[in-house]
Amino acid sequence: MRSVSTPFWKTGPIWRCHLRLSCQSWPPLLNPTMTASSAKQDALRSFAVESLPFNCQIGGGMRASQFFISTLKEAPAEAELISHKLMLRAGLIKRLGSGLYTWMPLGLRVLRKVENIVREEMNKSGAVELLMPAVQPAELWQESGRWDVFGPQMLKIKDRHQRDFCFGPTHEEVITDIARREIKSYRQLPLNLYQIQTKFRDEIRPRFGVMRGREFLMKDGYSFHISYADLEREYRNMYDTYCRIFTRLGLQFRAVAADTGAIGGTGSHEFHVLADSGEDAIAFCPASDYAANVELAEAVAPAGVGAGAMVAMEKKATPGKTKCEDVAAFLGLPLTQTVKAIAVMAEKEGGNEFVLLLLRGDHDLNEIKAQKVLGELRFARDDEIVDALGCKAGYIGAVGFSGRVVADRSVAVMSDCVCGANEEGYHLTGVNFGRDLPQPGTVADIRNVVEGDPSPDGRGALELCRGIEVGHIFQLRTKYAEALKCTFLDEQGKDQVMEMGCYGIGVSRIVGAAIEQGHDERGIIFPDTIAPFTVAVVPMNYAKSEAVRTAAAALHAELLAAGIDAILDDRDERPGSMFADWELIGIPHRVVVGERGLKEGKLEYKGRSDAEATMVTATEMTTFLKQKLCG
RNA sequence: CGGGGUGUGGCGCAGCCCGGUAGCGCGCUUGCUUUGGGAGCAAGAUGUCGAGAGUUCGAAUCCCUCCACCCCGACCA
Numbered sequence: 001m002r003s004v005s006t007p008f009w010k011t012g013p014i015w016r017c018h019l020r021l022s023c024q025s026w027p028p029l030l031n032p033t034m035t036a037s038s039a040k041q042d043a044l045r046s047f048a049v050e051s052l053p054f055n056c057q058i059g060g061g062m063r064a065s066q067f068f069i070s071t072l073k074e075a076p077a078e079a080e081l082i083s084h085k086l087m088l089r090a091g092l093i094k095r096l097g098s099g100l101y102t103w104m105p106l107g108l109r110v111l112r113k114v115e116n117i118v119r120e121e122m123n124k125s126g127a128v129e130l131l132m133p134a135v136q137p138a139e140l141w142q143e144s145g146r147w148d149v150f151g152p153q154m155l156k157i158k159d160r161h162q163r164d165f166c167f168g169p170t171h172e173e174v175i176t177d178i179a180r181r182e183i184k185s186y187r188q189l190p191l192n193l194y195q196i197q198t199k200f201r202d203e204i205r206p207r208f209g210v211m212r213g214r215e216f217l218m219k220d221g222y223s224f225h226i227s228y229a230d231l232e233r234e235y236r237n238m239y240d241t242y243c244r245i246f247t248r249l250g251l252q253f254r255a256v257a258a259d260t261g262a263i264g265g266t267g268s269h270e271f272h273v274l275a276d277s278g279e280d281a282i283a284f285c286p287a288s289d290y291a292a293n294v295e296l297a298e299a300v301a302p303a304g305v306g307a308g309a310m311v312a313m314e315k316k317a318t319p320g321k322t323k324c325e326d327v328a329a330f331l332g333l334p335l336t337q338t339v340k341a342i343a344v345m346a347e348k349e350g351g352n353e354f355v356l357l358l359l360r361g362d363h364d365l366n367e368i369k370a371q372k373v374l375g376e377l378r379f380a381r382d383d384e385i386v387d388a389l390g391c392k393a394g395y396i397g398a399v400g401f402s403g404r405v406v407a408d409r410s411v412a413v414m415s416d417c418v419c420g421a422n423e424e425g426y427h428l429t430g431v432n433f434g435r436d437l438p439q440p441g442t443v444a445d446i447r448n449v450v451e452g453d454p455s456p457d458g459r460g461a462l463e464l465c466r467g468i469e470v471g472h473i474f475q476l477r478t479k480y481a482e483a484l485k486c487t488f489l490d491e492q493g494k495d496q497v498m499e500m501g502c503y504g505i506g507v508s509r510i511v512g513a514a515i516e517q518g519h520d521e522r523g524i525i526f527p528d529t530i531a532p533f534t535v536a537v538v539p540m541n542y543a544k545s546e547a548v549r550t551a552a553a554a555l556h557a558e559l560l561a562a563g564i565d566a567i568l569d570d571r572d573e574r575p576g577s578m579f580a581d582w583e584l585i586g587i588p589h590r591v592v593v594g595e596r597g598l599k600e601g602k603l604e605y606k607g608r609s610d611a612e613a614t615m616v617t618a619t620e621m622t623t624f625l626k627q628k629l630c631g
Numbered sequence: 632c633g634g635g636g637u638g639u640g641g642c643g644c645a646g647c648c649c650g651g652u653a654g655c656g657c658g659c660u661u662g663c664u665u666u667g668g669g670a671g672c673a674a675g676a677u678g679u680c681g682a683g684a685g686u687u688c689g690a691a692u693c694c695c696u697c698c699a700c701c702c703c704g705a706c707c708a
Contacts, residue, residue: 469707469708575669578668579667
């Protein structure tokens, strides 16, 4: 709120400081008598040319001495995640407040490259770009009913007349308002509008740098249709477009069937960048296109039924063995033959009901699934367990228990299993449903899927991985169109509610996700398509060797002419520190220009992930690099 | 919001228990030497010790209040 209520002119000293800084960037214009080395003047000249507005962020050549590079040897203590640490160390971002980051020049180049790829592919798909206000009046949100529903995640602000506004966390309301005002006829449909814009969500806990910032850059698109069939067609078009975008970004990703969550509507897919640090667990089937969030993935019963009862039930002493793993090891039986009983209290009219949930020893409870069966529930307290079973947790089981039992599908097909004896220090072996205890009252899917489970589509086994959600597409259907009366006249001249889809991409999050996926002990490894610069030209002994200076400048110019985004490191740093910088920053290709190689007419090439450098004839370097960049 | 933790120069940290001169490494500035993997020597600059109130002759250190930030949980691009 402080930033909102403090007028910018009261931040005078900072403001003036910026002015002074920018003046210093322009000495050739303001102070022509300034003295500088010829190399530096050269650099300033090229900086001035490249700084013209029509040649803005991407493209154009750059010299390292004039670019704002600030790398750190040690990562600030605030960062935990590898991508966050590397972004801070490489100087791509600086933190202003919790979940608020400045994109430094180097980082902004990456962000803009991601943004441009998203924009190009969206344009190719037939979507049309527009830009909506970040600040939105409360009335629209009240009309859709979300002013109160959205909750504290929405930053609400007041203007000088005490009128309510919010800093847009999303734009369904605004776009639907545009559509209802501007679209009158079926002839104007379908239409897909998108924007790339800053959103603000007052996250409960911002973390991981730009991966979960409060202010972030998002591509959000919205489509309008005369029929559900046409929405489905466009949804498929966006699905394909998203696949092209993430492929071009050089990311390993997966489209995942998703819940529709708070935004509502039916059909929905999330796009996840695969990374071990991802916040979401994903189950997928390599043999088919099945993929789902682990919380949602259906755990089907193992194929076939168990072998049937082979042995008699026996009570075995298992002193001190309370975990399934320990019991199985102690008895010399496989973990998959044990059954764990989890005691919960399910909410019921007129008090709670004590329920035993049965899971195979190697499986974990999925509380969301269990709640779908039992309603609201919590774990039972120790005293409640003793009351119901006469025994403390660790040795409990369903044998002799007369209350409600919910068994997971995979437990229902087990035989000769091991479970607690409801007596401290004892377990039962050879337990069979229908013989030693009644069949469970309810059989349901109440566990998380595990690696190797059959895919719900029956086409192979599931594998697990973790992912970072970078995109999400929804079929909104008529949720917002109805609330905001967004209608059109059909061919019969009848009023119809529009079908809508919405399609989001977390542009700034992609930068973090790409780094999670591409890094090593030396730093970031950017894909060619989004690296801040594609090639670093690194001269050895730049200040003293005219041959090196000439060759480096010539190569730099040649690369730029060939359309390759190259930076010339004219800082005359020591070689080790230049190498370390470019490796930390993640520039994918490096060319070293040194007197040693020049004597034989050669330059040294090294890809960011290559173990060894390659000598390349100087005259062939540009061709060589072009091939590298295509392949 | 619940739980855990941290605030000391640009970054990483020590000092706090046991009150008395604010310190180290990196970075920065200047000079000389060095120049194919984060150089060496020398000289320097940079701190309202997160803020406020209190105890005390004296507070980075003890007490109180507040703030900021980070980490673990429920939300989401």
